[in-house]
Structure formats: C-alpha cells, structure tokens
Amino acid sequence: MTVEPLAPPADSTPVTVEGVTLALPRGWHSDRQEHDHATVVRLFEDDDPNPVVFMSVGAQPKANATAVGIALDGASRAWTGVARDLVRGPVSWTSAPDAAAIQFHFTDPNGVRGECDGLIVATHSPEGDTVAVVSAIAPAGALGSSAAYDVLRTLTFD
Secondary structure, eight states: OBOOOOOOOTTOEEEEETTEEEEEOTTOEEEEEEOSSOEEEEEEOTTOSSOSEEEEEEEOTTOOHHHHHHHHHHHHHHTTTTEEEEEEEEOBOTTSTTOEEEEEEEEOTTSSSOEEEEEEEEEEOTTSSEEEEEEEEEETTOGGGSHHHHHHHTOEEO
C-alpha cells in the first residue's frame, strides 16, 4: 500500500499531540483523551456524533519497526469481533518511517453507518521517540476518496 502525503488545506486547523499533527478540516471538531501511555484524539465530521478519524500518540524511547508492529497488534485487538477481512502489510509513505497498516471491513455496531471500510496506519517519528497510530473509516467502497482518508494523509511529525 502507498499513502501519498497531503498538504493541509489552508482553512484547516492543526491538531498536534507530542509533535504529531493532523489537519482538522473546517467545520469538523475534535476531542482529546489522556491515557497512561498515549493521548487519543478523535475527529468528527461536521455535527456527526461518531468520529471518523482516530489518532493515538505515545512517547516511546527507541521506537522502531517492532514498536510499530506492536501498535498494530493492539489496534487489531481493539477491533476483534467487529472487523472482518483484515489485511495487514507494509506502507510506503515518505513521511512515516516503518509504516504498516491494517485494512478491514465492518458493519457499524451502532447501526448508524451500515457497511464501512477502515484503515489503521502505525508509524514512528523520524527521531524514534514517538509512535503514532492513525485510523480512518468511511462507507464501504469510499475510503480512498473520503475526507477521513485525506485527513490521515496530512499526518506530519514536527
């Protein structure tokens, strides 16, 4: 899989956690949850009460490809019982060292969105001190052209 970086739109707002930034599109909102080992930011389209982008960032000394794999293992476990047809593999993304991803399908357990596609990408900072996991969801068949995927593509390490 290849992810092409996307410059943040001029009317977006940066959302930054521990040096990792995503572009929050105009009209969207976000919330932040602090956990013991990571900060989670959820991004919501317009007035939608359900997030379509999630970013989890945690400081991790000596972050490398192994740390990325462990982060994806955790993401897989979080979707156990919901996700189906999981495909895991490396990602070519110039601004995301050792990136790897999980692609999957699911039926919205809340009954709001119906059939959906999901993508979870894990990577680490170029300095090897932070691990970031970003996920995007969209209606089935529309992930690659979705606003959520475009937000994922704005990921940068500052």
